[in-house]
Amino acid sequence: MGLDITVVIADWSWLGEVPSRERLLRLRNAWYAEETGLWEHNAPVVEGDWEWPKGPDGSRFAVYEFLQTLGSYKPHFWATHHWERVRDHTGPLLRAGLDTFLLGLIWDGMDGESGETDADFFSGEPEVAYGLLVACSPDSVRRLATVWEDIRPRLGGLRETFTVYSAVPDGRGGDFDAFALLLEEWGRILTEAAGRGWGVVGLSE
Numbered sequence: 001m002g003l004d005i006t007v008v009i010a011d012w013s014w015l016g017e018v019p020s021r022e023r024l025l026r027l028r029n030a031w032y033a034e035e036t037g038l039w040e041h042n043a044p045v046v047e048g049d050w051e052w053p054k055g056p057d058g059s060r061f062a063v064y065e066f067l068q069t070l071g072s073y074k075p076h077f078w079a080t081h082h083w084e085r086v087r088d089h090t091g092p093l094l095r096a097g098l099d100t101f102l103l104g105l106i107w108d109g110m111d112g113e114s115g116e117t118d119a120d121f122f123s124g125e126p127e128v129a130y131g132l133l134v135a136c137s138p139d140s141v142r143r144l145a146t147v148w149e150d151i152r153p154r155l156g157g158l159r160e161t162f163t164v165y166s167a168v169p170d171g172r173g174g175d176f177d178a179f180a181l182l183l184e185e186w187g188r189i190l191t192e193a194a195g196r197g198w199g200v201v202g203l204s205e
Helices: 020-032 074-089 092-103 138-165 176-196
Strands: 006-010 049-051 061-065 132-136 199-203
Touching: 006 020, 006 176, 020 061, 020 199, 061 176, 074 092, 074 138, 074 176, 092 138, 132 138, 138 176, 138 199, 176 199
Parallel strands: none
Antiparallel strands: 006 061, 006 199, 049 061, 132 199
16 A cells, blocks of 8 residues: 545536646646645645635645644555444444545445545546546535534544454554545545535545
């Protein structure tokens, strides 16, 4: 799992001004734009916070910097791996909520089926959507943000179950605090995007 991930919230209407095949390119071009983009940005990166571009696209998208992940996709992968070990021992309401939340973002499900995605907005063709890890339309964002608000107050009750059942065969268990923090950060991303009526994009560059 050598993938990285950069999570962006973006104005879907701005991306929708160009044909579907050009939308990821539009986002990438704005991101990499000299002086006004975010690539090699002069401002220090602050983990757990947003980076906003300068210039004309400054109100169109922002990048979220996760805490404790160093930009790697691996913590997201391990979160879903541990969830698969824990979910059968979780109460039905919380299990259903977390299933929906994770399937909408970073999980392929127990049988490896594709999670819910709005990748078709970016054409859905592999050569066009290369590096697209997460795609949530504004409607999906609102739905997932609502799910998050439902499961957030009950997440702490999963600690003991997680500690007992997340262990892999060599005895190493998952870190519940890291798991919960990662979900809380995804919740923060969804809440911010939902408040703006924007979508969420996860890219591997």
